[in-house]
Amino acid sequence: MSEAIRHAEARHAGAAHHEVxxxxxxxxxxxxxxxxxxxxxxxxxxLLMGGILALLVRWELAFPEQPVPGMGWVPEPTMFGGxxxxxxxxxxxxxxxxxxxxxxxxxxxxxxFGNFLIPLMIGARDMAFPLLNMLSFWVGAVAAVIMFSSxxxxxxxxxxxxxxxxxxxxxxxxxxxxxxxxxxxxxxIVLGISSLMGSINYITTVVNMRAPGMTWFxxxxxxxxxxxxxxxxxxxxxxxxxxxGMLLFDRMAGTHFFNPAGGGEPLLWQHLFWFFGHPEVYIxxxxxxxxxxxxxxxxxxxxxxxxxxxxxSIMGIAFLSWIxxxxxxxxxxxxxxxxxxxxxxTMVIAVPxxxxxxxxxxxxxxxNIRLTTPMLFAIGFVSMFVIGGLSGIYMAxxxxxxxxHDTYYIxxxxxxVVFGGSIFGAFAAIYFWFPxxxxxxxxxxxxxxxxxxTLIGFNWTFFPMHLLGLAGHMRRIYNPTQYDFLRPIxxxxxxxxxxxFFLGASQLIFIVNFFWSMFAGKVASKNPWQANTLxxxxxxxxxxxxxxxxxxxxxxxxxEYSSPLVAEDYLPQARRLDSSPSAAAAH
Amino acid sequence: xxxxxxxxxxxxxxxxxxxxxxxxxxxxAVFFAxxxxxxxxxxxxxxxxGRRATYTHGNTALEIAWTIAPSIxxxxxxxxxxxxxxxxxxxxxPSDVQLQxxxxxxxxxxxxxxxxxxxxxxxDVTMDNDVHVPVGKTVRVLLKSRDVxxxxxxxxxxxxxxxxxxxxxxxxFKVTKPGKYEIPCAELCxxxxxxxxxxxxxxxxxxxxxxxxxxxxxxVGAAAGQxx
Numbered sequence: 033m034s035e036a037i038r039h040a041e042a043r044h045a046g047a048a049h050h051e052v053x054x055x056x057x058x059x060x061x062x063x064x065x066x067x068x069x070x071x072x073x074x075x076x077x078x079l080l081m082g083g084i085l086a087l088l089v090r091w092e093l094a095f096p097e098q099p100v101p102g103m104g105w106v107p108e109p110t111m112f113g114g115x116x117x118x119x120x121x122x123x124x125x126x127x128x129x130x131x132x133x134x135x136x137x138x139x140x141x142x143x144x145f146g147n148f149l150i151p152l153m154i155g156a157r158d159m160a161f162p163l164l165n166m167l168s169f170w171v172g173a174v175a176a177v178i179m180f181s182s183x184x185x186x187x188x189x190x191x192x193x194x195x196x197x198x199x200x201x202x203x204x205x206x207x208x209x210x211x212x213x214x215x216x217x218x219x220x221i222v223l224g225i226s227s228l229m230g231s232i233n234y235i236t237t238v239v240n241m242r243a244p245g246m247t248w249f250x251x252x253x254x255x256x257x258x259x260x261x262x263x264x265x266x267x268x269x270x271x272x273x274x275x276x277g278m279l280l281f282d283r284m285a286g287t288h289f290f291n292p293a294g295g296g297e298p299l300l301w302q303h304l305f306w307f308f309g310h311p312e313v314y315i316x317x318x319x320x321x322x323x324x325x326x327x328x329x330x331x332x333x334x335x336x337x338x339x340x341x342x343x344x345s346i347m348g349i350a351f352l353s354w355i356x357x358x359x360x361x362x363x364x365x366x367x368x369x370x371x372x373x374x375x376x377x378t379m380v381i382a383v384p385x386x387x388x389x390x391x392x393x394x395x396x397x398x399x400n401i402r403l404t405t406p407m408l409f410a411i412g413f414v415s416m417f418v419i420g421g422l423s424g425i426y427m428a429x430x431x432x433x434x435x436x437h438d439t440y441y442i443x444x445x446x447x448x449v450v451f452g453g454s455i456f457g458a459f460a461a462i463y464f465w466f467p468x469x470x471x472x473x474x475x476x477x478x479x480x481x482x483x484x485x486t487l488i489g490f491n492w493t494f495f496p497m498h499l500l501g502l503a504g505h506m507r508r509i510y511n512p513t514q515y516d517f518l519r520p521i522x523x524x525x526x527x528x529x530x531x532x533f534f535l536g537a538s539q540l541i542f543i544v545n546f547f548w549s550m551f552a553g554k555v556a557s558k559n560p561w562q563a564n565t566l567x568x569x570x571x572x573x574x575x576x577x578x579x580x581x582x583x584x585x586x587x588x589x590x591x592e593y594s595s596p597l598v599a600e601d602y603l604p605q606a607r608r609l610d611s612s613p614s615a616a617a618a619h
Numbered sequence: 620x621x622x623x624x625x626x627x628x629x630x631x632x633x634x635x636x637x638x639x640x641x642x643x644x645x646x647x648a649v650f651f652a653x654x655x656x657x658x659x660x661x662x663x664x665x666x667x668x669g670r671r672a673t674y675t676h677g678n679t680a681l682e683i684a685w686t687i688a689p690s691i692x693x694x695x696x697x698x699x700x701x702x703x704x705x706x707x708x709x710x711x712x713p714s715d716v717q718l719q720x721x722x723x724x725x726x727x728x729x730x731x732x733x734x735x736x737x738x739x740x741x742x743d744v745t746m747d748n749d750v751h752v753p754v755g756k757t758v759r760v761l762l763k764s765r766d767v768x769x770x771x772x773x774x775x776x777x778x779x780x781x782x783x784x785x786x787x788x789x790x791x792f793k794v795t796k797p798g799k800y801e802i803p804c805a806e807l808c809x810x811x812x813x814x815x816x817x818x819x820x821x822x823x824x825x826x827x828x829x830x831x832x833x834x835x836x837x838x839v840g841a842a843a844g845q846x847x
Contacts, residue, residue, distance in 0.1 A: 118810040193807050199784060200767040206724070206809055292785025298768060299783065332664070338677035341686075363770065365783040368708035372701055379693035386689040387682070389653060394681070396660040398673035403665065411661060418653050422646040429642060429696060430704040431635045435624075435777045438770055438805040502623035504774035506805050510813035517625060517774060517801050594672040601671060 060170075062162035063576055064147045067169050069469065071143030072462075074169075074176060076546075078135035079455075081180070085128035087536055090493075092116045092124075094529035096511035110188060118510045119208060122191035125508060127183070129194035130216065133316065134223055135176050137450060140458045141319040142227075142265070143172065146234055146258045148469060152567035153255050155243025155584050155606075157577045160236040168229035175223035182215035190216035193508060195309070198290030198301035202282040217280045224273040227265050234262035243566065245586030249343065250605065252565050252590040253336065256343050257322025260350045261315050267354075268311040275304035302364055306357035314353045316450055317417075318346060320457020321388060324410045326590075327460050328395045330563045331407035333601045335591035337394030338387075345384035352381040362430050363437045371430050378428040385421050389414065400594070400601065404561075405479030409460035412487050416452025420445060423498065438508075441501025447494045459486070459542070466549065467556030471573045474553060478545040485538025492531030496524050564604045565590045628796040628821070629776035634703045636777070641699070645692065711791045714759035715839050716752060722762075722769035722782040725811035727802060731836040744836045748817035753827035753839055754797045762788040770806035773819055781806055794821045 052061075061067060091100050099114030110120050147165065151158050159165045182189040189212040192201035196216070204210045238259045242251075251259075278289040279301065288294025290301045329336040336342060358366060358374030392414045401407070423445040427433045436442065459482075466474045503521055505512065512518040512525060559568040567574075569584050584606035592603040603609075621643060627636055664672075719730040719738050726747045733742025738761065752758045762771055764782040772779045773792070780790045804815040822830060824839070831838050 334672040
């Protein structure tokens with residue numbers, strides 16, 4: 033393998049001195065760092081669009097059938113003088129979830145940080161397949177264009193929920209949505225191809241291109257998480273792609289995979305969708321867990337507590353994520369006996385998450401904690417993820433799930449995991465690696481304001497949803513005041529909506545900070561956080577080929593903070609100590 | 620949080636609520652323990668000049684302890700849940716009253732057996748969105764759907780079951796208190812999903828008998844169904 037590395041190095045050393053034009057540099061780039069930034073751009077755009085849709089949904093729930101201020105210009109039949117009709121409402125929450133999951137969280141955590149960090153943190157010059165990498169982004173961009181274009185076709189975009197349960201989604205008659213749902217399927221099939229190319233690249237790169245001395249158990253946990261995420265993507269997305277193909281055939285070619293009238297089976301869609309969908313939840317959360325582990329260790333100035341337990345629990349979660357999908361289907365008409373089996377596996381999958389939480393606490397214990405913005409978001413991640421994890425136990429218990437299934441309790445739970453977890457993790461990652469990506473520091477004061485605004489706004493918005501759920505408030509309803517039993521608690525919908533607007537407004541601080549810092553932030557040094565991992569050996573931002581001169585050699589694990597071997601409180605992976613008993617491991 | 624639960628009027632509802640409270644107290648304790656520890660550590664071990672973090676990579680005994688403890692707790696929870704689940708969903712007891720609910724965009728079509736006591740015959744009585752049952756009797760509901768997936772949800776009974784086209788799903792409940800309870804659809808079923816709801820009227824025996832006579836539906840017992 034060292035032979036292969038030398039070859040790759042020779043090739044890249046040549047490329048490093050080769051100036052490329054604007055198009056090759058910013059548009060059709062094969063450099064993993066630029067592709068990472070492209071994914072970040074796509075993801076942040078998705079976050080903005082998904083967020084606006086969320087606010088429109090919240091408006092409708094708080095002030096049903098009242099015109100949205102400033103939206104009077106939207107043409108009929110999407111809105112009527114600013115009033116959101118039920119068809120549009122269904123489309124909005126469907127597209128909110130679809131965009132947030134596939135075009136915000138995945139591009140940021142997996143697309144951007146997977147691309148940007150894997151070569152830098154394992155000590156490689158680029159991905160194993162740079163051209164495939166470029167294709168992966170551009171195919172993803174095409175998928176995004178297809179998805180967003182569905183807003184402009186007759187009948188509007190998909191409106192059957194992001195889960196698109198058949199037969200509602202399988203026959204245009206049931207929703208009145210024609211091409212919108214077709215484009216939804218096509219977009220996700222195309223995105224699947226993009227993710228497949230990305231995951232093959234990530235796996236190959238981590239397996240083959242680690243720097244000399246970078247053994248598997250010297251990998252930072254962010255890389256472990258991204259590697260396992262890539263494996264999950266590789267194995268789960270083809271199942272979604274198959275299901276989407278079948279749905280598209282049902283819609284367009286008259287097949288009856290999911291239509292009982294023609295001998296089809298509606299539950300087949302749910303099995304296929306959730307066989308993908310549950311690993312997908314971990315695809316969204318594992319990278320955030322990896323990021324939180326690294327950030328907590330750096331700013332506690334302390335080795336991660338239980339490194340091996342952390343790495344093995346990532347693998348445990350990944351394995352178990354294949355056998356829990358049925359817990360989304362307890363009330364679906366699936367055999368109740370099967371429900372019992374899925375309850376068992378679901379209870380067990382909570383264990384690795386518990387192990388991780390305890391180890392994060394162990395990392396903070398007797399540390400020397402610096403409350404920087406990335407650290408605040410990492411601590412916020414742990415705190416919010418704990419709530420999302422614990423609330424999951426309620427629906428794992430099949431009898432309790434009978435009551436809370438399809439209520440706002442589920443909406444609260446998923447947002448504590450995907451926003452409180454994944455998006456807090458994404459913010460931690462952006463604040464932490466921004467200096468490496470753009471060569472400048474983000475503003476700490478604005479960062480902290482953003483953190484507190486987000487933390488307060490997030491809990492203000494999503495915690496009361498638990499209570500609404502317990503009161504029986506169904507999800508995906510257009511007008512809660514149509515129900516006698518929900519009318520007395522309608523004021524909570526207003527409170528939640530004010531929280532959502534506060535949360536949305538807090539994100540403006542981030543947008544300002546992000547762009548202001550990119551051009552006018554304090555210039556970042558090579559290693560501004562005094563961290564150990566290899567990306568901090570490269571200049572900020574790293575040039576093409578990442579490491580000027582020879583590739584770094586790795587002498588130790590990534591978390592040697594406050595080591596007794598040195599006077600400083602950090603000991604980089606690539607620093608050679610003369611007295612060090614372990615030279616570079618034979619590779 | 621428990622005070623948010625709607626009034627519970629079915630026989631198995633209290634068992635669901637009891638499980639809810641068990642999980643509520645266990646997760647509540649873990650929630651406070653973890654959040655307080657987190658906060659304490661962040662305050663106690665915040666950066667001070669001259670402080671140096673303790674250099675440790677972990678503790679195997681602790682790892683084993685915090686792997687085993689939640690495992691045991693969760694498996695116990697699964698076993699406790701199992702029996703309640705089986706009672707509600709797996710074994711439909713012999714019934715006193717039978718009816719059939721067929722979901723369609725955007726109504727519940729309720730069918731009662733006619734004087735012959737059998738469902739699916741010509742003398743069936745059907746009406747939209749009104750479910751009439753006697754109090755204290757086991758009611759068997761056969762759940763079907765005409766078009767898309769709906770979900771028959773009665774918050775006060777802690778009852779929820781999807782109605783799936785192509786499936787006939789047997790369900791049951793026994794109500795403990797007369798009254799009028801809302802039946803929303805809980806599964807997205809199209810643009811009219813919101814507002815798709817019916818009413819469950821639970822009558823005292825004499826009142827139910829009068830209702831059945833008036834509507835030519837079979838009296839209690841005539842339709843005594845088999846369990847499953």
